[in-house]
Structure formats: structure tokens, C-alpha cells
Amino acid sequence: MLFGIQSSSWTEGGHWSAQWVGLPSGDRMLFLILGVLVLVIGGWWLYQRDARQVPLLRRCMLYGIRIALVLLVIAMLLEPILVLSKEEKIPSHLLVLLDTSQSMSLNDAWQDEEQAMDVSRGLGMSSDVDALRRMNRLQLAHKLVNESFLKDLSADGTRTVHLHSFSDKFDPEALSVSKEWQAGGNATAIASSLRQALLSYSGMPLSGVLLISDGQSTSGEPPEEVLQMLSDEGIPLVSVGVGTTDGPRNVAITELEVSPVVFVQDANQLTVHIESRGMQAESATLLIEQRRNGGPWQEFINEDIVLNLDGQLQPRTYQFSETKTGKVEFRAKMIDTGPEISQDDNLASAEVRVIRQRLNVLFIAGSTFPEVQFLRNTFLRDRQINLSTWLMAADKTYEHPGDLPIRRLPVTQEELNEYDCVILYDPDPNGWPINFPELLTNFVTKAGGGLVYIAGEMQTANMFDHQSDPSLGWLNLLPVIREPGLFRSQVQIRLSARSPWKLDVTDQGVQDSIFNFASDKQANEQLLKNLPGMFWHFPVTKAKPGATILAVHADPRMRNEYGQEVLIASQRVGPGWSIFIGFDSTYRWRYLNEQLFDGFWARVVDRAGRSKQLGGNYPFRLSTPQAQYQPGGQAKIVARFLDETQVEPGLQRLYGEVERGDDQPVPLTLTEGNQRGEFSTTFPVTQPGTYFVRVWMGDEAAGATVKAATMPIKVEFPNQELENPALDEAYLQTMSSSTGGRVYQLSEAEKIVNAFKIKQVSRFLEERQEIWDAPIFYILIFGLLVTEWIVRKWCRLI
Numbered sequence: 001m002l003f004g005i006q007s008s009s010w011t012e013g014g015h016w017s018a019q020w021v022g023l024p025s026g027d028r029m030l031f032l033i034l035g036v037l038v039l040v041i042g043g044w045w046l047y048q049r050d051a052r053q054v055p056l057l058r059r060c061m062l063y064g065i066r067i068a069l070v071l072l073v074i075a076m077l078l079e080p081i082l083v084l085s086k087e088e089k090i091p092s093h094l095l096v097l098l099d100t101s102q103s104m105s106l107n108d109a110w111q112d113e114e115q116a117m118d119v120s121r122g123l124g125m126s127s128d129v130d131a132l133r134r135m136n137r138l139q140l141a142h143k144l145v146n147e148s149f150l151k152d153l154s155a156d157g158t159r160t161v162h163l164h165s166f167s168d169k170f171d172p173e174a175l176s177v178s179k180e181w182q183a184g185g186n187a188t189a190i191a192s193s194l195r196q197a198l199l200s201y202s203g204m205p206l207s208g209v210l211l212i213s214d215g216q217s218t219s220g221e222p223p224e225e226v227l228q229m230l231s232d233e234g235i236p237l238v239s240v241g242v243g244t245t246d247g248p249r250n251v252a253i254t255e256l257e258v259s260p261v262v263f264v265q266d267a268n269q270l271t272v273h274i275e276s277r278g279m280q281a282e283s284a285t286l287l288i289e290q291r292r293n294g295g296p297w298q299e300f301i302n303e304d305i306v307l308n309l310d311g312q313l314q315p316r317t318y319q320f321s322e323t324k325t326g327k328v329e330f331r332a333k334m335i336d337t338g339p340e341i342s343q344d345d346n347l348a349s350a351e352v353r354v355i356r357q358r359l360n361v362l363f364i365a366g367s368t369f370p371e372v373q374f375l376r377n378t379f380l381r382d383r384q385i386n387l388s389t390w391l392m393a394a395d396k397t398y399e400h401p402g403d404l405p406i407r408r409l410p411v412t413q414e415e416l417n418e419y420d421c422v423i424l425y426d427p428d429p430n431g432w433p434i435n436f437p438e439l440l441t442n443f444v445t446k447a448g449g450g451l452v453y454i455a456g457e458m459q460t461a462n463m464f465d466h467q468s469d470p471s472l473g474w475l476n477l478l479p480v481i482r483e484p485g486l487f488r489s490q491v492q493i494r495l496s497a498r499s500p501w502k503l504d505v506t507d508q509g510v511q512d513s514i515f516n517f518a519s520d521k522q523a524n525e526q527l528l529k530n531l532p533g534m535f536w537h538f539p540v541t542k543a544k545p546g547a548t549i550l551a552v553h554a555d556p557r558m559r560n561e562y563g564q565e566v567l568i569a570s571q572r573v574g575p576g577w578s579i580f581i582g583f584d585s586t587y588r589w590r591y592l593n594e595q596l597f598d599g600f601w602a603r604v605v606d607r608a609g610r611s612k613q614l615g616g617n618y619p620f621r622l623s624t625p626q627a628q629y630q631p632g633g634q635a636k637i638v639a640r641f642l643d644e645t646q647v648e649p650g651l652q653r654l655y656g657e658v659e660r661g662d663d664q665p666v667p668l669t670l671t672e673g674n675q676r677g678e679f680s681t682t683f684p685v686t687q688p689g690t691y692f693v694r695v696w697m698g699d700e701a702a703g704a705t706v707k708a709a710t711m712p713i714k715v716e717f718p719n720q721e722l723e724n725p726a727l728d729e730a731y732l733q734t735m736s737s738s739t740g741g742r743v744y745q746l747s748e749a750e751k752i753v754n755a756f757k758i759k760q761v762s763r764f765l766e767e768r769q770e771i772w773d774a775p776i777f778y779i780l781i782f783g784l785l786v787t788e789w790i791v792r793k794w795c796r797l798i
Helices: 027-050 056-078 113-122 129-134 137-144 147-154 190-200 224-233 370-381 436-445 460-465 470-477 490-497 507-511 521-530 586-591 594-613 700-704 729-737 749-754 775-794
Strands: 006-011 014-021 081-099 159-166 206-213 237-241 250-258 261-263 268-277 283-292 298-306 313-320 326-335 347-355 359-365 385-391 421-425 450-454 503-505 548-553 566-573 576-581 620-623 633-641 653-660 666-672 678-685 689-696 709-715 760-770
Touching (some): 056 775, 113 129, 147 749, 159 190, 190 206, 237 729, 250 326, 250 347, 261 594, 268 283, 268 326, 268 347, 283 313, 298 313, 359 370, 359 594, 370 421, 370 594, 436 450, 436 470, 436 576, 450 594, 576 594, 586 594, 620 689, 620 709, 633 653, 633 689, 653 678, 666 689
Parallel strands (some): 081 206, 206 237, 261 347, 359 421, 421 450
Antiparallel strands (some): 006 014, 014 081, 268 313, 283 298, 326 347, 548 566, 620 633, 633 678, 653 666, 653 689, 666 678
């Protein structure tokens, strides 16, 4: 142990203390004193004995010089140090850490009116609760942390306040209150940012840390270690909770879905897609209004709904029908929702054009036949049809009749796409333009046009016998299959043609609007039974998978392993329609009633050409229950038909594929669920990115050639900042209480300032001076040695 001798003197900035360091203590000091006494006594005894002839005064002088030299040497060997220390008062340092992560950009609903008014008044906003709800969390924090607040924290200069921001890490650059603050960090690391801040201000006396945050820590280290560090240093952590424990509430109408063009008297659907957050199981009112041709708004729907889970799309579908042409506007509002983040997204609108527009029909006949003449006449009489005709057997001077007369068949895709429906009666493809088969295929599969094929006795059999010819690839558009080698002997043909045979309309055909001859069900069934039969028909093997068989041959001999031979079938081919009629004597129905013939063909044309008239779209809409998905989950795609009558009775599944980036497409099969007209499937989404889903009608392989309905699906990692955006007051309380601090509300600005007790702190300044090797020691020793030598010479002792 060492001891020191201390003395002090006051100065203007405090007082200095002087202390000698280096002297031995305890037993060592006692031995040192005894040794010095022995040396002093022994030295005097020697001078008394050996220098009796020297006068006493000179002897004492020599003795004193010798003792002084010895003591100086001992002092140098002890290496004494003079320590000068000074205590002074300096300002402490206060860290203010502001959360600028993405969750701080949210607006809270402030459902508790009393709390909202307290916060509003505390931030100097009077009692303007609406203004409070319009501000996000970071803006509210900016209202609190202003120049006046920072000045109060500084306690008249007794503290130095340092304002910094953090999100996933601490920002060492000071934050200015004079600039607008921006939130945007994708994560919040409260504990890690605290540690980084403490390391940045290591060695400075901290009076505390003020944390301003919503308490949502989504990344970084656990808080235990950094809280222990604060506790050990005696640094209190005081928190200000920004936001509400209810979190943001919001309901939005993401889309008002309706077909932009509809027909008069049609049954149409209007779908409102609603998304909500923080309002699960709460009720709200959906108000839908409509106006026609710019007139006054009228209430269409007023319905109370219960909101779903966060992030789930909630579709609400309603039926409407218009009796007059014109423009109809719809607007949907969410009302009675209570306080929420924003009401700007509570409104959506859509516009619909109601048309009674004539369908453009191209009728191509390979030869003359009664069916051709009657079809042409009924189409010309129908005011809903603009007809163009082309008789392939006519000579060049023949004037082809029609509402839109033509002098040649279309030779470009644009020309053919001007039509909505193409009707082929037993055509001869050899008389077509060379590219017409390709145009016809694109017309159906890409543009959504309708194709009606009527079998005839001249060309149909020959075409199907050579259907492998690439130029006859358009036959694949038809909903039937005729396998090679299928034939009927002359005896069978004659036996079948000796008397007319009725159509056997299937159950699916009875349900189809094509055979809707009467509104009364029993009357309609009676008309179907009384339809005049046919003598000739073109046999096919079977209908394609997914096709709807509307009628079969009633002759029990006209069957094969797949059942009775198909006479009428229909099928979607991509967005278009394809209808096959295997006989050419529907004109005989006129004998029963001319309106039966006219009405049947009007409905056939309407069925085939409607999709093209409405833009070539599918009769279903693709949707997904969620706005986005997370990697590793299962995505669901739903195809919902806008009109259930558009679902063919034989339609059991839809086909599609999904692809992401350059990955290979994965095939999908959508099957019908419990709700008619709704097909769905799920598929895994393993990686983030945008997945493109394509869905079509027809067989599985049709996707390579037909236009498909498409929908992108976003797959992203969860944004933890928005997953649970409520104020986590419990987390802030746990952190603050473990360091001796507490949590305050935004309205408690004065209490926040008084929460920090430390202002000025003492600082000790120390100056150490090594005395033992100072020049004065060497000067004294040299001077004493010279003096002793002179005295000795004077006393004649040398």
C-alpha cells in the first residue's frame, strides 16, 4: 500500500488537490524511518570520533551535507509523484432515439375519444381529433419533439440533448427538428439500436435515454443484455408510446368489378371487393348507388356486412338488369365504419354501357340447299343481326345478299375480326383464301368469336376423312371427334333415312337456352317432343371432353361404344364458342311453327357471338381470396362465372398454368366446388415474386393456342412492420421498468421532461508530475557535493 500527503487550494472552476504518491506505508515506512535514524546517529558518531580536530560548526555542516545527500538519494529511489486533481461540474448527455421505421408511417384510428382529445391537447392541437387522425405516428412524434421540448430536456443547459433516428440500426447522424421526417425503414431493431447508441456515446456521462417508438421491434437482438448494461450504468430508459393499442383500422373497396358492356335484358353481376384491417367481426354498411345517363343517383344496395380477417378480400356480388340502352354508373361506399386510417379508399366507381347492338354474322355455304335458303332469310329478317353471306358454289357475277354485302371472303385478321360469328354450312376449304383456316382459328381462340358448323352431304365427310391435313387443323375447334375408319354401310344409311328420326334432347340440352322455345317448362318439353325429325345426319365418334352434348340421335341403331351419336354439341374454345350441328334439316321445324326455327337460330347466333360482341372475354373472372401471399404457402385461384347460365352443363373443369419468371409453367386444373359457376384450385408458391396464372376453356392442350384469361399473383415476404401495427405498450413497459424508467403518453410532455433526474455531473481532472527525476534533484545533489568538497578542503580533511 502507498499513502499520500494531500493539500488543497480553491480555484474558479472548483478546487485543486495535491497528493504525494510513492511513499511506502505500514511496516516498510517504519523500517525506513529506523534506517534513517540509524544513519543519522551513526553518521554523527563517526563525525564525533574521526573529526575531533574540526570545529563543531564545520563538523555539523559537513554532517548535514552528507545526511542531505543520502536523503536525496533515498527520495529518488522512492520515485515520488505529485498528483494534482480538480473536481468540476459539467452538463450530462441525454440521448433521444426516434423510431423512423415503416410502422411509424401508419395512421391510428383513435377510437377512444377521450384519449384522442388528451393527446390532441397535449400536442397543442386544441381538441381537433380529426386532425389527429389524419396525422401518422411520425408526424405526431414530430409534434412532440420540437425546439421547445428539446430546450426543456436540456434543463437550462445542464444537459446536452442528442436527437437520433433508428429503424433496423442506429443512425449516428444527428436528426434535425427543422426538417420533415420520413419513415421508411423495413424493420425495427430497438435493442440493437440502443446498444449502438450507447457505444457511440461511450465515455460520456449519460443522464438517460428517451425512446420514442410504437414498440414494434421486428428484428435485432433480444433486449436483455442491453437493458442489463443500462441498469449497471444507472442509465434510465424512458419511453414514449406512439400510436394506440388498437392499431390502425381501415376498410377499403379495392375494386368495383362489372362488365364494361352489357346487353339489354341480360342478367349481369356487380362485384364489390372489400379489404379491411383491424376490424375483424365488426359491422359496416355497404351502400351502392346507380344513375342512368347522367341523372340523379339512386340507391341500389344498402346492406350491413360483417368484415373479414385482415388482408382477406371480401367479394360481395349483386345482380342487375337493364331494360334500356344507355350509360349506367355505379358507385360503392363503405359507411358507418367508425374511425379509420383514411376514408379516401372507401369509395369506388364503375361505368357500364348497355347496348342492343346487332351482331355481325358471316354465313359461308358450300352449296345450295333448303337449309341454306331458309337460314339466310331468317338472318336477314332478324334486326339483331348484320348479315354477310358467301355462296361458294355461285359464279363470279353472283350478288351475294346481305345487310353487309361482300365481294370476297376476308383475307386479313382485321377483316374477319369485324364479325362476331361465322356460320359454316358444309364448306369446301379448297375455295377459301389460303390463310383463311389460320384466320378462322385465331378468330375463335384469340378474338373470342363464335363458330357454328352445320354438317352437309357434299364436303363434310371428305374433310373429316382428311382431318390430319394441316390446312384442316381448324376442325379441331369443333366440340366433336370423328375417329378415322368410322363409316356407315349403304344399307345402314338407307335404313336410317327411310323415315325421319327425332332429336333426343339431353338433360343438358333441356337446360340450355338454345332449346328454350317456351317460358313454361312443360310447354317447352312438349315442343321439343314435337320437333320434326331428320333423315340424314353426319356420324361422329363422340363429343370432346368438356363439351356439352345438347342432342343425340334417337335411332337406337345410331350408336357406338360411347352411346347415341351426337347431333348437337357446344363447347368453349378459349374465349370463343364452337357449336356443331350434325344434320342439315332444321328448316323442317318451320312446318310446326316458323318461330321455332327463327328463335332457335337467333339463340345459336347469340350464344356463339355474344363473347366476341363483349370484347372477346371469358364469361368468368379470375380472383384470389388474398391480396398477396407469402413464400412457402398455398395460393388459391378462383374462376367465377358472371352468369351461371353461361356454364355449360357438361363443363366439369377448367385448365390453366402458372409460371414465375423463366421457370417452366406448371399445369393447373380448376374443378367446380359446391357453388355452381365457381371453379378453383390451389398451388404452392415457394419463392417470392410475381406468379402469372393463365386459365382457359377447352381441353388441357388448348392453352398453347387459345387466348387465356390471366391474373398476376404477388408473393412477398411478410412485412413485419405492418403485420401487427398496434402500439406494443407492454414491450416498452418491460424495457423501461427494468432500468428504472417508465412509459409515457404523447400527451404527457411535461412529465417526460421531469422523468430525468441527473443534470450536471462531477468531473475530476488529474495531473501527475514525477518529482524523483526532476532536474532540481540533480542540481541539489551536485551542489551539495561541491559544497562538501569545499568545506572539506577548508577543514583540511582532504
